[in-house]
Amino acid sequence: MNTLDFINQHKEDLLKTYHDLHGLAEPSWGEEKTSGYIAEKLQNAGLKVKRFKDHFGIIAEIPGISNQVVALRADMDALVQEVNGVVRPNHSCGHDGHSTMVLYTALALAESGLKPEHTLRFIFQPAEEKGEGALKMMEDGALENVHLLFGTHVRPVSELPFMKASPVIIHGAAGTIRGIIKGRQAHAARPNEGINVIEAAASLVQNLKDIDLQTDVPYSIKMTQLATENEATNVIPETANFALDVRAQSNKIMTELKQRTAHAIEMAADRYGASITWSMEEFVPAAALNNTAMSMAEKAIGEILGEENVVPVCISQGAEDFHFYTARNPGLAATMIGLGCGLTPGLHHPEMKFNPDALIYGTRILIQTLLTALQET
Template sequence: MTTQPLSSELQHIFNYLHANPEKSWHEFGTTQYIASYIKAMGLEPITFNDLTGLYVDIGSGSPVVGLRTDIDALWQEVDGVLQANHSCGHDGHMTMALGALKALQTKHQPEHGTIRVLFQPAEEKGTGALAFVEKGIVDTIDYLYGVHVRPVQELKNGQHSPALYHGAARLITGVIHGVEAHGARPHLGKNAIEIGTDLAIGLRTIHIDPMIPTSIKLTSFHAGGDAANVIPGKATFSIDLRSQTNEGIDEAMAQLKTIIEGVEHKYHATIHYQIDANIAAAEVSEEAKSFMQQAIIETVGAENLAPPVVTPGGEDFHFYTLKRPQIKATMLGLGCDLQPGLHHPNMTFNTNQLQQGVEILTRTVLNTFAAIQKEVFVK
């Protein structure tokens, strides 16, 4: 396979987006830049007064085939400085979405139906897709496609996958409220460390179907101060819960709730907790996956078609199918020599592969419309 270099126009788009990252829910400049580019194409982007992001349609009526990209960057420390940083590849995702939009607009407008391209904010917060669902943006969508650059540990450069099976995740923070007391009078207190120890032991008793990869662990615990003779009455903690399926994480979450209630009852203490991030597992449509698989073969050949990727990482793209089950969806996994890994502050990847991504996404949309039209003709 020969890799096509990124066109000068797409390279310019990528360079701008890469140099101007914005953190979740603050993608104001990114939204404006994308909207201006779309207007220059002669299309009418739809923006919002109360949130960042936008979408645009080509054509009208049904069926509706959608493309979605995320537009936010991570907020992380880079060379000792906290800043927005595109270390998850969203700059590349936006570039591919704009490239596919232009290809579809200039060469492949559907005779009947709508192409809808979503530029979604706040993927890194796990809340952007839910905001778009609440706006009703995806209510009429029949097929929805996404894309994510993949690390070399999953896909080799130029190897592309027609589906990403992300796992579900719950990131939980909480506070244990015991009773502070003098170290000489432990019977008058309720030691938050002892309560937390029982909670940690309880996590190890959570068991679900062993065929569903699942993990739960304390990732932070803080209690007590400098005084060694004071029994701490308060502690804070964090829990990372992951499962490969939505059913698995629901079962694990139910068991966690029972354990917390049991610890509260045992110590007559109170444990307040909240879910800070809630990520759904992938629900991949076999039909949508087949259209993307065909597009990969048409673009780079069968020898560069990789099997679906199963990863414990999360993606809020999958809230679309969880909240609107009628949507048939899948995500393209783009093999692009991404090193050393996603979310690494100095992550890099081969931008030439973005051109292949544009072609695959464009062909996937065309394959979908062709299959729908064939089905209508047969009927």
């Protein structure tokens, strides 16, 4: 059976799978039911499936003649956020759609009886929202013998309209800085006896606003959390916890921004005599562009949607831990395909929605991308 015919015949099954995964919605490192659901379908289709004792990631393969590997990656976890007053896992980033497309790409190629020159590997990754899943999958051999890697992500209408796709998403680097400011408690009537951590935090906010990197590359740093344990209104608190959201559209600018932030923190501490300890968490690097992988994805999109619906570049202010795969493996040819799907009002919005029909042509694009990769390598 032709692989694209498989998708036509199993359209309703594909959409049902998407709705099933949407309903499961499990948080990072807790994707137990999602993983089990996907693994069962892969095993029933005859793929070689590897699972892990300490996380819910999956590696599935269609063996090839050589041990060289062309890989396709999906993420499985849901975001934890407040929805209608209730904090719960919610698929507002489209990972349920990504898993559906990669799963049906694997099922279609397995059903076709294809005997590929290179092994086809399907990576279902946990904990993308934590920025940790790609690192864990690499530890467990997900990239062993991989020379080509593809991923996909649904995009908002502001980036890609419905029925359009891009061979590359240029994500920026992003991270969270968490810190603790230590001062000295005092009665508010005698402020000279204390070290006011709130004033130190205010100084830090101003220092961050004064950072000017003299670059055209977009970047931002903002304080997004500030809290003390103080319940009394007439006491200067001793401790404050803060968080900064840090973003830059290139890894080079991110490095410079981190250096300037360290200086801003040091100045705020010195000005008030406070102690500030901090660390960067949930860091993900910026995209690395690879012409080989992009060319294959562009050709596949053109064949499925028509060349007029290929958008050469999709630029996103967001971040993705997919880019750890290339950051830690500079020689790896990889790209993330952007899929226009009518997505509104935006990624991570609690009421995010998109047209599920996009998953049909999105899956066809992924199938064609892998077939193109097999033909050209």
